[in-house]
Amino acid sequence: MPSQSAPVRRRPLKAAAVVVLLAALSGCGLGDAQEPPRDESGAVTEAASAGAYAIKVGDCLNNPRAERLTEVEFVPCDQPHELEAFAASNLPDGDFPGDTEVAAKAEEFCLAEFKAFAGIPYDDSALELIHLNPTEESWSGEQDRELLCLVGAKGEPTTGTLKDSRR
Numbered sequence: 437m438p439s440q441s442a443p444v445r446r447r448p449l450k451a452a453a454v455v456v457l458l459a460a461l462s463g464c465g466l467g468d469a470q471e472p473p474r475d476e477s478g479a480v481t482e483a484a485s486a487g488a489y490a491i492k493v494g495d496c497l498n499n500p501r502a503e504r505l506t507e508v509e510f511v512p513c514d515q516p517h518e519l520e521a522f523a524a525s526n527l528p529d530g531d532f533p534g535d536t537e538v539a540a541k542a543e544e545f546c547l548a549e550f551k552a553f554a555g556i557p558y559d560d561s562a563l564e565l566i567h568l569n570p571t572e573e574s575w576s577g578e579q580d581r582e583l584l585c586l587v588g589a590k591g592e593p594t595t596g597t598l599k600d601s602r603r
Contacts, residue, residue: 472510
């Protein structure tokens with residue numbers, strides 16, 4: 437099950453949570469988890485809880501800050517939501533590089549993608565950045581290699597995308 441790690445922000449006084457995905461759920465993996473309702477373009481069409489592995493770039497979510505993350509609340513992006521998935525990448529196959537290195541790679545990737553998404557550098561932004569990444573258990577049990585970047589307005593819901601928000 438996912439666990440929450442220590443904050444990893446470069447800006448002082450604005451701590452961001454880092455959540456890691458772990459696949460093992462007493463006998464069933466998150467890779468088999470249900471999907472939220474989506475239209476033909478892949479956009480979520482109604483609020484629904486679904487497995488954490490169902491998150492795709494462009495999805496909007498509520499409350500994915502749990503010590504153990506197995507399910508998240510998907511919300512259509514035209515409704516108030518806490519976070520938006522804005523970038524994803526996969527780490528190369530091989531041995532698990534360790535929690536510290538995986539978190540560092542996720543942070544590096546998400547910070548690099550942030551400016552292209554939001555329109556300003558992260559250090560100049562008031563937004564919160566969170567990344568989801570594999571753990572040793574999900575790496576070996578689910579072949580999980582995905583780094584997933586999420587962004588939100590700290591402490592307040594947003595409606596619509598934060599893309600090019602320059603916030």
